[in-house]
Amino acid sequence: MKAKNEIFKDMLNEQKENLETAIEIKQNNFEISQNLLESRFELYPENRRRSVNKVIYHNQYFQLVYNLNSQSLTIESKGDLIYSAIPYDTGRNYIQKALIQSILHPTKTRKYIESHENNLKKYLALSIFQVSGRKVTLDSNEVERAYQQIFEDALFEMQVLGRLMQHDETGPLSANLAGKFLYSENIKTGISPYLAEYLKFVVEVTQTLPISTDGKNVQLLDSAYEQTSEKGYLDQPKSLALTSQSDLNVGLENLPATLKVEIENLKVSEPISQVMTKPLLKSNVGNQLKALRKNYVAHSQAPKELEQYFENVHSTQNDNKINVISDIDSQNGKLPFSNPNFNILVGNVSNSIVSDTEMQGIYVIGNHELSDLLSDNIIFKKSKWNAFREKEWFEELVVDPNQAWAKLPVGNNSFYELIKDELAQNYPKMKILNNESVIYEGIRYIGLTIPLALSKRKKELQNFIAIEMERLLAQDRNIPTVIISHAPLFNELSMLSPKSKSYNKSYKCAHRGILNLFDKFNIIGAIHGHHHIPASSGQSKMVSFSNKKLFVVCSIYSKINTGFELSNLLSDLIP
Structure with a gap:
């Protein structure tokens, strides 16, 4: 029978071997990642004039860029695609995150929206007032119909989810409410076509490269099977990031049929004119938007002043x-x-x-x-x-x-x-x-x-x-x-x-x-x-x-x- 000190030595040796193995795996994965990045750099001629931000994947509207200084990845618009016609719309990251969560966890995200029903109806009543000048009650037919319309269009529902996440994190919203919460006004903003293109890109790039994204942050995975799990907006541990291993079947069901087929086939085709307007492009509407934003007068209020009118559902x-x-x-x-x-x-x-x-x-x-x-x-x-x-x-x-x-x-x-x-x-x-x-x-x-x-x-x-x-x-x-x-x-x-x-x-x-x-x-x-x-x-x-x-x-x-x-x-x- 081994003496206690020998058993202790064996334990230490085993721990050392495990640590060395883990370090070796990490080093191998690091080398694979570096080789992958360098090989991707060579694919894009524009990288020759880019000293820091190197493109490693792109399509018609978006590109995945690697910053050599910060060793970080970001998904960027290539410059022509407009996220929103609403001036100073700061909700993009929230809405992109909402899109990812809606695809990964459609049941939980729907419940999240439904838990905010009273707050949403206040936003809808205010939106109707901003558009028409008419004051309506929360139980009115107009508000009820506007509330139901949220769940009739998946891309609009994702936007509303993102707005609620922003509301819960930074305080109540007050500017341009109609464009954010009324479907009839939202279709003029160009956000739905933007989301359709963004979704196609993130699915395509995660299927092609070992990366994960939650709609804002992008990580290069140590292996193709690594997942990101943490506690997030929906109040329980879960995978928050889209990867090649994500199950998209349920989340894609609610999307417009043409968009669903495009994503399943992992190809980018013409915008879906049957179900949404075409993407807003700076090359087409840049001058009109500049004129609109130049004359825009914000009617927003400080979130702290509005909190008393909304309930905390969390x-x-x-x-x-x-x-x-x-x-x-x-x-x-x-x-x-x-x-x-x-x-x-x-x-x-x-x-x-x-x-x-x-x-x-x-x-x-x-x-x-x-x-x-x-x-x-x-x-x-x-x-x-x-x-x-x-x-x-x-x-x-x-x-x-x-x-x-x-x-x-x-x-x-x-x-x-x-x-x-x-x-x-x-x-x-x-x-x-x-x-x-x-x-x-x-x-x-x-x-x-x-x-x-x-x-x-x-x-x-x-x-x-x-x-x-x-x-x-x-x-x-x-x-x-x-x-x-x-x-x-x-x-x-x-x-x-x-x-x-x-x-x-x-x-x-x-x-x-x-x-x-x-x-x-x-x-x-x-x-x-x-x-x-x-x-x-x-x-x-x-x-x-x-x-x-x-x-x-x-x-x-x-x-x-x-x-x-x-x-x-x-x-x-x-x-």
Whole structure:
């Protein structure tokens, strides 16, 4: 019989062999992927003049492009196809995602729409008013007929699903409602023909190449059989992405017959004039659209102002084991969700001095907490603020916070400790981290007070980050560590896309000491909020920084996103 130490050695050797095998498979798959990409580059002569964005597949209207710098794939219109005649229509990604989900999960997506019936009928009544000037009740024949028309055209139903996903994630819509919710007006927008062409392209390209797409994000698969599963809009684990292995039979049944046949045969033919208008092309209608949009006057309202008129059809309870959420911006003094487990609140929780005596976990300070607390007259009158009353930034926090943000003290200021004390009274079971750390289930969480991305004061901010990280990391060199801050530490550890208007290319890491800390210590990831990145754009990603792979998480609150399950990500990284 083997001695215990020999058994232990055998276990270690087996683990080592398994790891080596896994690494070898990954390396082989990586080489296959690289060879595949390089062979695709050669197929398209236009790649000779493209130094970064290389075409690897295209058809008449769309192309699949690989970015050499970010090593990422995107599906792009080739420039002639118009998504929507509605000016400033921001729903495209939601509608493309809705299309994929409708094809993969038609029963669940139909139920999702039906669960919003009351909200939809409010949109329909408002749409009828925008078109005709007539006020109709929610139970009127006009509204009922418009509601039924949603389910009579599959491509229109996909659009409505996308609008509802946008509603649940970013707030109620108000502009151009008729074009979005009334079939009679929607057929003039060109969105259905766009979707038909997009669907044909994504099915064709996923059948041709080992990729997956959820309607926005595109991934090159390690193998032709790899699937993407996670919790999504329909509130249960499932495959969210289209691949060559996806079962499309049920989802295609509701499509117009000609489109269904085209997709089944994987060929692109003429647009389907029997069931929809032809695609809107810039080469045909570009000048007319320019004139229309030039004279367009938006009649939209802020989503927050409209929320009181719509009901929340989603559960407010969330059972994530480690629940990450930020930018809740509660208006009524209460958290709009509940979770009995460990929560990580990443700032900007409150616009109304929220109190929750049962919420457990950790909390880092965002910029809204500052102005929110000082707006309360009882808190503002406390003598502890006397040392700050003559500061310009303090006065503006009280009178006009938007003028104060760029002037806030960097996060080692004693002001934040007083803010922490006030927050602690409202969350007795939460640990407020003001440049502090806490260990939970073997992971160390370091909470840094970075209320804003102070790009114009980057040197000052990064000196602070380096000093505080070194102090806190030194307590234990080896423990897996996650860095949390409301604003991202810097661009390299941010979920914000370089294409965003909020992106500042100068907000990057320029401090050698920070790089060394990430290299020396067992830092496995970073969590931030602040930028209000919709969950549909992705809540986590893996990045390369300072000679290692790290995760980045940004989970913004919405009706359909009450938190990101961090424990799944941690279990993938830490056996």
